[in-house]
Amino acid sequence: MKLQGGYLPNIPGRPSSDIQDAAVPERLDIALRQGGVVYAPAVADGTPVAFGAPLAWADATGGRIALPAPAAGIVRLLPGTKSTAPRLLIEVSSTAVKPTGKRYKPGKANAKQIREALAAGGVWPLIRKSKTGTMPPLDGSELPTCLIVNLISTEPFRADGQSILHADRARIETGLMFLPSLLKAQDGRIHLVVEKVTDPDAQALSLTLAKDSRFKLETLPARYPAEHPTVLARALRRHDRTLTPADSIWVLDAQAVLAIGACLADGMPLHERIVATGGPGVANPCHRRVRIGTPLRSLLPPSVFADTTRLLKGGLFTGTPAVPDSAIESLDDGFFAMPNTGEREFLGFVHPGFDRVSALPCFGSALTGADDRHLTATLRGERRPCVACGLCEKVCPIELLPQILHRYLYRDAIDQAQAAGVDLCIGCGLCSYVCPSKIELRQQFADVQTRLREEQTL
Amino acid sequence: MKLIKNILHSVRPLFEEGGKLRAMLPVYQAADNFFFSHVEETTCAPYGRDPIDIKRYMTLVIVALMPAFLASLYFFGPRVLLLMLVSYVAGGLIEVLFAIVRKEEINEGFLVTGFIFPLILPPGIPLWMVALGSIFGVLVGKEIFGGTGRNLFNAALVGRCFLAFAYPARMTATWIAPGPEKWLQLPGSLAASAPDAVTLATPLGLAKSGVMTAPLDLLVGNISGCVGETSALAILIGGVILLLTGVANWRTMAGGMASMTLLAWVLNLIWPAQVAPPGFQLLAGGWMFGIVFMATDPVTGPATLSAKWAYGILIGTLTVLIRSYSGFVEGTMFAILFGNICAPLMDEVVIRLRIRRCAAERACS
Structure with missing residues (x-):
C-alpha cells in the first residue's frame, strides 16, 4: 500500500523494544470516562471486587461494555468534579490474574458470541471504525467488509506494534484467528500491515497464516502517521479498488489483537496495557506492561513531574499534557517527557545544526543523519504570517491544502474551508509541526471542526 | 556575546511600558531576537516542533545569494556595497515604520528584499533612485498589502518596475562595463558616472541588433547587465543551494527552465532572426536570477505545489515572448509580475x- 505525504523526524529517546513488567501498585485508580466512553459504576463504595468483575458498564450501540476490575480489592467511589470525571479506586488485595470469561477455540465461536465476550471483557472499545474513528456497534448492524490489523507505529514515544509482535507473537496469532468471524462475508479480507515483509516476526506470522487465504500481508512505509485508522483505510481503498464507499473497514492495532487473543482464548478480561515511556526527559526509555489504573506517579520517575518538564500522554505529534494525578487508561500507549524551555542561542539562525533535524534539509543533520537533540516543548522560532512555503501540503497524509485552509480561516471563511475539506482533517499534527511560521494549524482546524459539529447538532 | 546580552538587557527598560522609546519596541524585539533565538513554550499539540523557522529560511536565501553578490563585487566594484547600503537603509525605514504603526514585529522578509533589490538594478544607477525604488517597492509592493506573507507582488520587482517606467532613460543608460579594476579606482568608481566608466549595451540589447555575446562570457558574467544578474554560473550555484536545502521550490524552477528552453528552441527554428536560441536566452539578461531567486519567492507565487508548475511554465513562456516580440529588450521582470497576478487564479x-476529491473522500468517511 502507498502512503501519501507523511514525515518522520529522527528523534532520540524513543523507547527500546524491550518490554518490562511494571509492579502493580497498592492502589489502582480508574476513571469512569475514558476513550470517549462514559461508564456508570456497577459496584458500591467499600465493597470487595474480584479480578475481572465488572466495575462499571457503559451503554454502546446495540449492547453494553464492561469495565473489568484489573485486580481484586476493595472499591472506593470518588465523585467527579467540574473538570475531572468520577473515579473508582481499588485498594488492591491480590495482584493475581485468572480467567474470568468463557474460553473459545478459533473458528468455533460465532460472531455474536465473540462480540459479547469482547464487550464483557472490556476489549471491544479497542476496535475502531475507520469512518468515524469510534468503536463499532455491538449488535452486528454494521459489519466490516475488511479488517486492517496495523502492526507498525511510527509516532515517536508511543508503543511500537513491532515490539509487541516480537514479544507476544503467539498470543497475537491466536487473536488473529478469531478475526475472520467478525467479517461481514466469509470471503472478506484481513490486511496485516507491516513495515517490511522481510522482518523475521512478519515472516513467521505470514507462515502461520499462509493456510488461510483471507489474511493478506501488506506493507506501508514507516512514515508518521501510517498508523492512523483513516490513513490506513484510505491507503487500502486506493490499493483495493473493489472496495466501495459503502464498505465498512475496521482497524485494530497490535495491542487490540493481543487483548482479543487473551480475552477469547484464555478468558482474560482487559486488565493491562503495554505503554511506552520515553522522550528527552526520561532515562531508560522502554516499553512497560502496566496494570490499567496504575497511577502515573508510581509508574514514572519524579523528575518528569517537575515544573521544568512537560509530561505528555500520547506521541510527539498528538500527545496532550498528562494530568500528573491521573492513571493508566485502557487506550493509553505512551507517555513522554521533554524539557519545558530551551536555551536562547546566540545567532541561532546561522547555527550549522548538526544536532537538529528538520523536514527541510537545511541543517547539518541532513548530511550526517544525526538525531534531533534539541527537542523541547517550545516553538523553536517566532510566529510569522504564512509564507506559503508548501511544507504543510507536502506532509499532509490525506492530501489537504493546509495553507489554503489557513488562508480561508484567517478571514473566517468557514464555508469555503469546509468545501476545501477542513472537516476531513485527522488532526495528525504534522502541518503544525513543520510550519516554519509556527502557525497552529492543527488547533485551528480542530476548533473549526468543533464549530461545524455544533452547528450540525443545532 | 555577553556584551551584546548586557547591552540588550540594559536598554530594555527604555522600550518597555512607560519607557521613552516604547513605540520603538519592534526595533528592540528585532535586535533581541536577531542575536538570541526566540524561545516560546508551545501551548497546544504538537508540543514539540520542527527547528525550521522564517529566520533560517531567509538566512538560507541570503546564503544562496552570496555567489551572485560576490560576483557582482568582482565585476562592478565597491559601488555595489553602496547600492546595497542605500537599499537596506531606505527600505528598512519603511519596514520599521510600518512595524511600529502596526505594533507588529519586524519581518525577516525585508532582509531578502533589501538584498535582492540592488542586485537587479543597473550598476551605474544614481543612489537616490535606489532609495526611491526601495521605498516604493517595500511600501507599494508589500506594506500596503499587509507586509510579508500578504503581499501580492514581489516587492523588489515592484520597485524595479516603478524605476523602469518612471526613469526609463536612466535605467537603460547606466550600464557599466564589467571588470575588477574598479577596486583600484577608489573613490572615483563609487560615483554614478565615473569618468572612465564605459557605457555598454547588454547582451540582450546587442542581440536585438544581431550581435551575439560569447556563451562563456554569459556564463561567467563578464558582460554588461544588472549588478547581480550577469554571472549565470554564480546564480546557478545559488540555485543549487536553494534546491538542496529545499528552500526554493524545484517545481517553479523546473517548469520555468523547461518551458523557456522548449519555446525558445521551437520559435528559434521557425524565426531564427527574431528569436534567440535557448542557450543564449537562458544565460542572458535577468532570466537566471529571476527564475532562481524571484520566481521562487513563495509568498508571491502560488501557494499550492501543483500550481507552482504552471507558474514556472507561464513565466518561462512569457519571458521568451516578451523578449522576442515586444519593444522591450528584457521580459523576465514583466513575466514574473504577470505570474504574480495569475498565481491566485492558478491556486x-x-x-x-x-x-471534488474531498467530496469523494467524504463519501468514504
Whole structure:
C-alpha cells in the first residue's frame, strides 16, 4: 500500500523494544470516562471486587461494555468534579490474574458470541471504525467488509506494534484467528500491515497464516502517521479498488489483537496495557506492561513531574499534557517527557545544526543523519504570517491544502474551508509541526471542526 | 556575546511600558531576537516542533545569494556595497515604520528584499533612485498589502518596475562595463558616472541588433547587465543551494527552465532572426536570477505545489515572448509580475480540483 505525504523526524529517546513488567501498585485508580466512553459504576463504595468483575458498564450501540476490575480489592467511589470525571479506586488485595470469561477455540465461536465476550471483557472499545474513528456497534448492524490489523507505529514515544509482535507473537496469532468471524462475508479480507515483509516476526506470522487465504500481508512505509485508522483505510481503498464507499473497514492495532487473543482464548478480561515511556526527559526509555489504573506517579520517575518538564500522554505529534494525578487508561500507549524551555542561542539562525533535524534539509543533520537533540516543548522560532512555503501540503497524509485552509480561516471563511475539506482533517499534527511560521494549524482546524459539529447538532 | 546580552538587557527598560522609546519596541524585539533565538513554550499539540523557522529560511536565501553578490563585487566594484547600503537603509525605514504603526514585529522578509533589490538594478544607477525604488517597492509592493506573507507582488520587482517606467532613460543608460579594476579606482568608481566608466549595451540589447555575446562570457558574467544578474554560473550555484536545502521550490524552477528552453528552441527554428536560441536566452539578461531567486519567492507565487508548475511554465513562456516580440529588450521582470497576478487564479484551479476529491473522500468517511 502507498502512503501519501507523511514525515518522520529522527528523534532520540524513543523507547527500546524491550518490554518490562511494571509492579502493580497498592492502589489502582480508574476513571469512569475514558476513550470517549462514559461508564456508570456497577459496584458500591467499600465493597470487595474480584479480578475481572465488572466495575462499571457503559451503554454502546446495540449492547453494553464492561469495565473489568484489573485486580481484586476493595472499591472506593470518588465523585467527579467540574473538570475531572468520577473515579473508582481499588485498594488492591491480590495482584493475581485468572480467567474470568468463557474460553473459545478459533473458528468455533460465532460472531455474536465473540462480540459479547469482547464487550464483557472490556476489549471491544479497542476496535475502531475507520469512518468515524469510534468503536463499532455491538449488535452486528454494521459489519466490516475488511479488517486492517496495523502492526507498525511510527509516532515517536508511543508503543511500537513491532515490539509487541516480537514479544507476544503467539498470543497475537491466536487473536488473529478469531478475526475472520467478525467479517461481514466469509470471503472478506484481513490486511496485516507491516513495515517490511522481510522482518523475521512478519515472516513467521505470514507462515502461520499462509493456510488461510483471507489474511493478506501488506506493507506501508514507516512514515508518521501510517498508523492512523483513516490513513490506513484510505491507503487500502486506493490499493483495493473493489472496495466501495459503502464498505465498512475496521482497524485494530497490535495491542487490540493481543487483548482479543487473551480475552477469547484464555478468558482474560482487559486488565493491562503495554505503554511506552520515553522522550528527552526520561532515562531508560522502554516499553512497560502496566496494570490499567496504575497511577502515573508510581509508574514514572519524579523528575518528569517537575515544573521544568512537560509530561505528555500520547506521541510527539498528538500527545496532550498528562494530568500528573491521573492513571493508566485502557487506550493509553505512551507517555513522554521533554524539557519545558530551551536555551536562547546566540545567532541561532546561522547555527550549522548538526544536532537538529528538520523536514527541510537545511541543517547539518541532513548530511550526517544525526538525531534531533534539541527537542523541547517550545516553538523553536517566532510566529510569522504564512509564507506559503508548501511544507504543510507536502506532509499532509490525506492530501489537504493546509495553507489554503489557513488562508480561508484567517478571514473566517468557514464555508469555503469546509468545501476545501477542513472537516476531513485527522488532526495528525504534522502541518503544525513543520510550519516554519509556527502557525497552529492543527488547533485551528480542530476548533473549526468543533464549530461545524455544533452547528450540525443545532 | 555577553556584551551584546548586557547591552540588550540594559536598554530594555527604555522600550518597555512607560519607557521613552516604547513605540520603538519592534526595533528592540528585532535586535533581541536577531542575536538570541526566540524561545516560546508551545501551548497546544504538537508540543514539540520542527527547528525550521522564517529566520533560517531567509538566512538560507541570503546564503544562496552570496555567489551572485560576490560576483557582482568582482565585476562592478565597491559601488555595489553602496547600492546595497542605500537599499537596506531606505527600505528598512519603511519596514520599521510600518512595524511600529502596526505594533507588529519586524519581518525577516525585508532582509531578502533589501538584498535582492540592488542586485537587479543597473550598476551605474544614481543612489537616490535606489532609495526611491526601495521605498516604493517595500511600501507599494508589500506594506500596503499587509507586509510579508500578504503581499501580492514581489516587492523588489515592484520597485524595479516603478524605476523602469518612471526613469526609463536612466535605467537603460547606466550600464557599466564589467571588470575588477574598479577596486583600484577608489573613490572615483563609487560615483554614478565615473569618468572612465564605459557605457555598454547588454547582451540582450546587442542581440536585438544581431550581435551575439560569447556563451562563456554569459556564463561567467563578464558582460554588461544588472549588478547581480550577469554571472549565470554564480546564480546557478545559488540555485543549487536553494534546491538542496529545499528552500526554493524545484517545481517553479523546473517548469520555468523547461518551458523557456522548449519555446525558445521551437520559435528559434521557425524565426531564427527574431528569436534567440535557448542557450543564449537562458544565460542572458535577468532570466537566471529571476527564475532562481524571484520566481521562487513563495509568498508571491502560488501557494499550492501543483500550481507552482504552471507558474514556472507561464513565466518561462512569457519571458521568451516578451523578449522576442515586444519593444522591450528584457521580459523576465514583466513575466514574473504577470505570474504574480495569475498565481491566485492558478491556486483556485488546484483548489477546485481538490474540492471534488474531498467530496469523494467524504463519501468514504
